[in-house]
Amino acid sequence: MTDHGCAETTRARGLAKMAEVYGTEFQDYPGSHFAVTADHLFADIWSRTELSVRDRRLLLLGALTAQGAIDTAGIQIGAALRNDELTEEQLHEIAVFLCHYVGWPNGTKLDLLVGTIVAQQKKAARAEHDDRAE
Structure with a gap:
């Protein structure tokens, strides 16, 4: 350390x-x-300067998906969206790409999780917007 x-x-x-x-x-x-x-x-x-946070997150998404640790990948998906590092479209593309390298089951699980997390974040944003409007 x-x-x-x-x-x-x-x-x-x-x-x-x-x-x-x-x-x-x-x-x-x-x-x-x-x-x-x-x-x-x-x-x-994570503080080393040779890779950006986004670079590290991409590597981590690949490693987690390859291991089948899709639930942990969900933490990275949510953070990437919150931090505007990756778009919904880019995250779906990552899943398609990974299907070819880590297997269709793991890549497909990642893709489904991307959709779920995007929907959850959109729902939360709508609820926050509605609360502000009241």
């Missing part, structure tokens, strides 16, 4: 990167699993 001063600074950088990557704030949690996630994965790995 890179520590630019102290553990609090590393944790703060990790939490800030997590917020950037997922488009939502994260609170600090105790335990070694969260420490490795925030302090190493996000403060160090």
Whole structure:
């Protein structure tokens, strides 16, 4: 782990990167699993400059889909849409592309999940709009 001063600074950088990557704030949690996630994965790995967050997300979507970890891929789909990194059309195209490399079942599951998450986000946006109009 890179520590630019102290553990609090590393944790703060990790939490800030997590917020950037997922488009939502994260609170600090105790335990070694969260420490490795925030302090190493996000403060160090996701913060490296050689790849953009979008680049890393594309790689992660491919890896998760190849492993059949479609539920975890859903977290990345939602974040990509929230952060305007990928459009609905691009996400569907990723699924078509991955079908040829990771198998039709996994690629198809990803495609269906893209549709589900897009529909959920559109529904939430409509509800928020309706709430503001009242």
